[in-house]
Amino acid sequence: MSFLVPCPNCGRRSVYEFRFGGEVRQVPALDATETEWRNYRFNRTNSAGVQTEWWFHRLGCRQWLQAVRNTVSNEVLEAYLPGEKR
Amino acid sequence: MKLHFQGKALEAQDGDTIAATLYRNGQRIFSRSFKYHRPRGLLCVSGKCPNCLMNVDGIPNVRTCITPVCDGMKVRPQNVFPSLETDFLSITQHFDWLMPVGWYYKTFTNRAVWHAVEPTIRKVAGLGEVLSSETKEYEHSWMHADTAVVGGGWSGMQSALDAAARGDQVVLVDDQPALGGQSRYRKSGGDVAADLIQRLQALHNVRILYDSYCFGLYEGNLLGVLQRNPHAGVVERLVHLRTEQVTVATGAYETPILFSNNDLPGVMLSSGVLRLLHLYGVPAGRRAVIVGTFGTSADVCAELRDAGIEVVTIVHPEQVVTANGSGHVKGIQTQSGNFACDLIVVCGPRVPDVGLATQASAKLSWKSTQGAFLPTALPVHISVVGDAAGEGLIGVAAPLPYSKRAFVCLCSDVSSQDLCDGIAEGFDHIETLKRYTTATMGPCQGQMCQLSAIGVCARETGRSAAETGVTTSRPPNRGVTLGALAGPSHHPVRRTPMHYSHEKLGAVWMDMSDWKRPRYYRTSTTSEERECVLEEYHAVRDRVGLIDVSTLGKLDLRGADCGKLLDKVYTHRFSELRPGRVRYALMCDEGGIILDDGTIARLSEDRYFVTTTTGNLDFVYEWLDWYLTGTGWDVHIANVTAGYAAMNVAGPKSREVLGKLTTCDLSSGAFPYMSCREAEVAGIRVVMLRIGFVGETGWEIHCPAESAEALWEALLESGRESNIRPFGVEAQRLLRLEKRHVIVGVDTDALTNPYEADMGWAVKLDKPDFVGKAFLSTAAKDLSRERLIGFVLSGSGVPEDGSAVVVNGKLAGRVTSSRHSPAQQAAVGLAWVKVSHAQEGASIEVRVDGRPVQARVTMQPFYDLEGGRLRQ
Numbered sequence: 001m002s003f004l005v006p007c008p009n010c011g012r013r014s015v016y017e018f019r020f021g022g023e024v025r026q027v028p029a030l031d032a033t034e035t036e037w038r039n040y041r042f043n044r045t046n047s048a049g050v051q052t053e054w055w056f057h058r059l060g061c062r063q064w065l066q067a068v069r070n071t072v073s074n075e076v077l078e079a080y081l082p083g084e085k086r
Numbered sequence: 087m088k089l090h091f092q093g094k095a096l097e098a099q100d101g102d103t104i105a106a107t108l109y110r111n112g113q114r115i116f117s118r119s120f121k122y123h124r125p126r127g128l129l130c131v132s133g134k135c136p137n138c139l140m141n142v143d144g145i146p147n148v149r150t151c152i153t154p155v156c157d158g159m160k161v162r163p164q165n166v167f168p169s170l171e172t173d174f175l176s177i178t179q180h181f182d183w184l185m186p187v188g189w190y191y192k193t194f195t196n197r198a199v200w201h202a203v204e205p206t207i208r209k210v211a212g213l214g215e216v217l218s219s220e221t222k223e224y225e226h227s228w229m230h231a232d233t234a235v236v237g238g239g240w241s242g243m244q245s246a247l248d249a250a251a252r253g254d255q256v257v258l259v260d261d262q263p264a265l266g267g268q269s270r271y272r273k274s275g276g277d278v279a280a281d282l283i284q285r286l287q288a289l290h291n292v293r294i295l296y297d298s299y300c301f302g303l304y305e306g307n308l309l310g311v312l313q314r315n316p317h318a319g320v321v322e323r324l325v326h327l328r329t330e331q332v333t334v335a336t337g338a339y340e341t342p343i344l345f346s347n348n349d350l351p352g353v354m355l356s357s358g359v360l361r362l363l364h365l366y367g368v369p370a371g372r373r374a375v376i377v378g379t380f381g382t383s384a385d386v387c388a389e390l391r392d393a394g395i396e397v398v399t400i401v402h403p404e405q406v407v408t409a410n411g412s413g414h415v416k417g418i419q420t421q422s423g424n425f426a427c428d429l430i431v432v433c434g435p436r437v438p439d440v441g442l443a444t445q446a447s448a449k450l451s452w453k454s455t456q457g458a459f460l461p462t463a464l465p466v467h468i469s470v471v472g473d474a475a476g477e478g479l480i481g482v483a484a485p486l487p488y489s490k491r492a493f494v495c496l497c498s499d500v501s502s503q504d505l506c507d508g509i510a511e512g513f514d515h516i517e518t519l520k521r522y523t524t525a526t527m528g529p530c531q532g533q534m535c536q537l538s539a540i541g542v543c544a545r546e547t548g549r550s551a552a553e554t555g556v557t558t559s560r561p562p563n564r565g566v567t568l569g570a571l572a573g574p575s576h577h578p579v580r581r582t583p584m585h586y587s588h589e590k591l592g593a594v595w596m597d598m599s600d601w602k603r604p605r606y607y608r609t610s611t612t613s614e615e616r617e618c619v620l621e622e623y624h625a626v627r628d629r630v631g632l633i634d635v636s637t638l639g640k641l642d643l644r645g646a647d648c649g650k651l652l653d654k655v656y657t658h659r660f661s662e663l664r665p666g667r668v669r670y671a672l673m674c675d676e677g678g679i680i681l682d683d684g685t686i687a688r689l690s691e692d693r694y695f696v697t698t699t700t701g702n703l704d705f706v707y708e709w710l711d712w713y714l715t716g717t718g719w720d721v722h723i724a725n726v727t728a729g730y731a732a733m734n735v736a737g738p739k740s741r742e743v744l745g746k747l748t749t750c751d752l753s754s755g756a757f758p759y760m761s762c763r764e765a766e767v768a769g770i771r772v773v774m775l776r777i778g779f780v781g782e783t784g785w786e787i788h789c790p791a792e793s794a795e796a797l798w799e800a801l802l803e804s805g806r807e808s809n810i811r812p813f814g815v816e817a818q819r820l821l822r823l824e825k826r827h828v829i830v831g832v833d834t835d836a837l838t839n840p841y842e843a844d845m846g847w848a849v850k851l852d853k854p855d856f857v858g859k860a861f862l863s864t865a866a867k868d869l870s871r872e873r874l875i876g877f878v879l880s881g882s883g884v885p886e887d888g889s890a891v892v893v894n895g896k897l898a899g900r901v902t903s904s905r906h907s908p909a910q911q912a913a914v915g916l917a918w919v920k921v922s923h924a925q926e927g928a929s930i931e932v933r934v935d936g937r938p939v940q941a942r943v944t945m946q947p948f949y950d951l952e953g954g955r956l957r958q
Contacts, residue, residue, distance in 0.1 A: 002308040004328075014306075014328075019708060030855055037860040041677045056708050064708075064715045074305050082716045 003074040008081055009061035021054025023047075024066055048072050055079070089159040092169065099366075101263075104150035104161055105131065105138050106366035114351045114414050115170045116140070116150070117163065120528070121211050121499035122179035125170070125413050127351025128370075129496070129534075131358035133261070133299075133564075134339055136497040136529040139213060140164060145222070145321075146214025147529065147565060153314075154263065164214040171413070175210055187504040187523050188511070213529065222321045226573040231257040231293070234309055234329040236300045236442060239267020241472025242335030243282040246292055249333070256292045257327060259311055261299040267337060271357070271364040273389060295325065300336075302561025303442040307332055307467055310561065312570055322570040331467050332446070336439035338458075338473035341537050343377060343434050344488035344502055346408035352415025353430045356386045363393050371429025375418045376400045378433025381480060386433055398425050403486050435486070437537050438474045441559040452552035457481025458537075459556045488542060495535040497528020505542045514547050516540060520557050529565055532557065582636035583731045583794035591812050599701045601637045604814040615816070623820055623908060625811035626780055630737035632801055633813050635786065636794065639684070639703025640727045641696040641710070647719035648694045652686060655713050655857050657840065657849040663688045668760045668775050671696070672848040673706065674858035678839045682706050683830045685786075687762040687775050695762070695773055695788070699830055703727055713857070731794030735801055736784030738958070743805040744785060750774070752785075759957045768800035778956040780821035781949060820905045823914065824949035826876050832887075833874060833902040833916050842870045844945065872899065873924035876948060877941040879913035883934040891917050892931040892938055898923055901932060909949040919943070 004012040023045060028036045045051065048071060055065045067079035078085075087098040089107060098107040105116065105128055115125040116138045126137040133152035141162040142148040150161065166173045178185075190207070194200035233249040235242050238260030246258045264270060265286070269279035286292055298313040309332065311325040340355045342348055352371065354362075356378070359370045373396045376383045387397050407419040409430055417426040440461045444450060446468045448461040456479040461470050473479065490503040500523050513522040516539070525539045526532030532539075536557065544554040580600045582588075593604035594615070606618045625631045643651070649661030656671045663669055668687040675681050682705070684697040698706040707725055714721055735744055741752045750765035751757060762775045772789040789797050802810060819829075828834060828843055839862065840849050850856075851863050879885070884906050891899035904915030915932075923930060926945050931938035950956070 002304040003306040021708075021712065028860070030860075032860065034860070034864060037676070041675075041861070054712070056712070058704070058708070062711075064712055 001074065003076060005055055005057075005065075005067055005076050006079045007057050007060055007065060008079060008084070009063060010057065013057070013060055017057060017059035019056040019058045021056055021064065024052040024054055050077065087155055087157045089155050089157075089161055091161045092163070098155040102155045102366055104140070104142065104148075104153050104155055104159065106151075106362065106368055107155055108150070108161075109362065109370075110366070110368045113170075116351075118166045118170065118173045118176065119349070119499050120165075120213065120497060121185070122182060123166075123173045123176040123210075124179055124349060124499070125173075125176070125351050126349060126496065127414070128354060128362070129342070129358055130339070130355050131361040132339065134530055134533045136213075136534075139529065141214050145567070146216055152261070165212060178210065187500065187507050221575070222569055223319055223575075224567070224569040224573055225316070225320050225323045227316075227323055227325050229257060229293075229325055229327045231255045231327070231329045233257075233331040233333065234259060234307075234327055235333040235335055236309070237267065237335035237337055237472070237474070238262060238265040238294070239335060239337050239472060240269060240279050240282060241337075241477070242267070242333070243279070243286055245333045245335055245469075245471050246286060247282065247289075249331070250286075250289045250292050254291065254331075256289075257329065258286070258292060258294045259298050259300050259309070259327070260294065260296055263297050265294065265296075268357075271360045273392075274385075298325070299564060300327075300442065301563050301566055303332060303445040303468075304561065307446075309442075310566070312566060322567060324566075324570045324573065331469070332442070334440065334442045334468065334470045334474050335472050336442065336474045338436040338438045338479060339533060340432075340436050341434045341534055342496075343403050343406070343432050343486060344492035344494060344538055344542075345377070345403070345406040346489040346491040347411075348409065348432075348489075349493040349496060350409045350411055350415050350430075351413065352411065352428060353409055353432060356382070356431050356433045359429070359431050360386070360389060363389075363395075369393060369395055370431075371415075371427070372396060373398055373427040374429040374431050375425050375427045376431045376433060377403055377406055377418075378431075379403070383431075383433045386431060390431070395429070398427050401425075408489070408491075435537060436473070436479055437533070438476055438479065439533075440470065440474055441531075441561075441563045443468055443470050443474070444559045445561055450556050452550070454481050454551075459551075486541065488538070488545075494538045494542060495523070495525035495528060497530050497535075498524045500525040500535075502538075502542050505539060506546055509543065509546045514543070516543050516554050516557055519543055526557055531563055532559075580637075582634050583791045584634050584636070584733070584798045587795055587798055588634065588812070593814065596815060598637060598815070601700065603637060604634065604812070606814040606816050607812055619814075619816045619820065620908065622811055622813035622817035625809070626737045626782055626813060626817065626821055627908075628738070630735065630739040630743050630805050630808050630810045631780075631813040631817070632798070632805065632810060633734050633736070633780075633818055634731075634798070635734050636731040636791075637700040638727075638732055639698030639700065639706060640725075640730050640732070640788065641698065641703075641707060642724045642726045643694040643696060644692060644722045644724075645720040646692050647717075647721050648692060650719055651710065651714055651717075651721050652694060652696075653853060653856060655710055656686070657856060657858065657862070659850050659853055660686055660688070660694070665690050666761055666763065668762050668777055670848055672840055672845060673709070674840065674849075674862065676858055676861065678858040678861035679836065680830055680834045680838050680840060680843060680845075681709070683828075685775060685777055687773070689762065689764060689773065695775075697732075701831065729791055730788045731791045731797075732786060732788045733794070733798060733801070734779070734784055734786045735805075736778065736780050736782045738783060738955075739805070739808040739810075740782070740784050743801065743808055743810060746804045747800055754958065768797055768804075770797050772797070779825075779827055780818060781825035781827075781947075781953075782821075782955055783958045819903070820907070823903055823905050823916070824907050824909050824947065826916070826947045828874070828916070829903070838874075839870070842872055843874045870921055872918045873921050874902075875917055875919055875924050876944045876946070877901075877915055877917055877930060877932065878907075878910055878944060878948065879915075879932060879934070879939055879941045881934070881939040883939060884913040885915060885932045885934045885939075890933045891919055891923075892933065893919075893923055898930065904932075907948050914948045 068077040088095045096111045117126045129135040131151045133149040138151045139147045163170045232254035235246045235258045266279045302310040309327040313323040316323040340357045362368045405420045410417045443461040449463045450459040456476040460476045508523045513519045588604045592608035596605040652660035671686045673682045682702040687695040747768040770793040775786040889901040899919035901917045907914040928943040
């Protein structure tokens, strides 16, 4: 694993500067059922293909980013600050 | 320059490799083969084949044919009993019929039998052993460029020049000590190469890495490059080279031909013979027979004759029957007669070196016109040029025949017969054949044998080379030393600002993540841990003690919405905490599992001071930030862990000691338990938290790191009359255990929720929302199976952490912390047990040194039940 993540603040950087934060998912509502919570807590989509993920630029700007990555090729298509997707 | 080999000191010439020196001095056998201990001599002289591997200065499996001699080098052969010339284990080759391909899969199906013979097999088969007692230095470096060109032959040099002319920053990687590729050892093309070299060396935007082998191309165009002797004192440097474009100009290499006895010393590839001759001035023999088709062999013949080597004849590969000789070539038997010679020069098929391209997801297709698998469908950032792209390669009309007694894979002694057997057994796909026979899996990584193996497989299965296909190339292309991957041997160490004060006080150190912390302090009379810790314990309980707690994670939160954030991520309520108050803080994940704990002090309306455990700071910071992201809340989090130091002054006399240094009113009325103040102590601005991890009246004082040593010294000075003592982590752990204060990560694990840990009081389920509420309000609360309890041992001894808890002869839990408690005059501890046993006064057994000892369960602290001493 040696791909680059295009940090919107710092530019393209080695993935080793980042902490992986899992796929971007909807947090269940407060009154969600136990099953919904259990799904959120224990199950992953585990998709082979493009997914949006959380990444924290630990050795850079120290901010949480969202990155669109192809989990098969590890190509990162884009990365942006949450809410700033173009 | 001299090198030491088998008891002799051999003189080396300038520019010699180890193998060149040995060959010049008459050495012909360089190794014994992996399985049959057959003698093996130089073959490729370019670091591709496994024949010249030796132990050099303690490093095993060094390719001596490409390793330059250094004065005083100690070179030892490997896997020989007792010497290269006489190896008694070569008897194994007469029993090859007992050891057909896959024989140990079939023979040692019984595990016990395998365990019995495994040590012998490992001793007989195999390569070098790690013998090194000397430590070698390795280093890493990182490089960035627009274009990397791998290979310093003429097409590589031309590509580098073209890229440089475009204005690119270029790194040219070559595994040889000088540029030029083939032109260094062939007569043709030398002038063109010399001109290219001169032009390259004049350019400022081209950086040339000599003696540097590119072993892999990874995602994101990252090249792994191993640079030999980058500077004095360093054996190897691992260069992480990242570029936009990669040009693969790795050329093509010659491979052996499969005739009987083709592994006999004296059978050499033509490129090897020419390298030996032109690079080191060593003629490989006196009388040579050339095996090859007439195109290249005529050139080779002319060059050998120029050098004074007699060429007896040129034989077409189809004509060869066997090489003759024992230990070395004495002649060759062909269909047109026998010839005496001491050298058989093999002009074998050339294979493009395209491993790097395939690692970058290029596909390989068989091109019969070039007789090679060539890369197609290259990704945009990769290009392949020169011989690697098939330029100048000429395919043979029909695939070469092969003898069944020829060695295909020299690394693991796989013959063409073995491949045929494997195919007959059903392993007729090239990938399964590879795995079954281990052909292409040795140190040469298939460079010498892949094409031959494909040829045999194709012929035996009646398929074409294209249909047979090729095995997958993965990095590394060649063995990489573990030292180079590991890099330099240093470890970061963090020291608190009071480190040198501790040292003067006689600290005995312990490691806590990257930090150094005093475990305990030696005294003038003893350095025995038990006694020192006990003295420190009594100082805190009876008088006053001082401990450095700077390693705590410290976060400074400011903004109008801090309370909202803390309410969300911690289980307790913080928005309504009054300024000047402190509260214990427990953090859980969405599943209600305890992640971390600490204290949170509200310094003012919009400022909170948060502490975390030593090891979890980064995690907690990122966790808080994640929950803040996208909310738009007015919160700013600053990590002040390194900027602030912290110390805890604790004990009945701590108020008196601290009082002398500050005007702040420390009385219980003005500064009660669980409150905080910003004040001046000894003239230093500090934040004081009145908390008590150790269970006595005390203050945790946070101050700027640069003033910490002064404050520490001032407190010790102020406490001199009260006989103050610095205390270490061990005493602190004993003190906290008597108070039943839990350490997250020691007494809790990845399945612990607050209710099980008996800390339900820190969870406020009536808060509208917090992380983990969903789980904590349902399953976690009701379905607990285990409970963290305290126990007091009835008998003697102290159980080790992790000892078993037994009830009625059955395993019922485990101990997480235990110490001898002076307050209880018995061993006490914390343990996880089944909920049914978690009853006040219940009787359990704890194993101490392997024997069960009675213990009594308690849910109360072991010391100061009511907490009166904390509040005094």
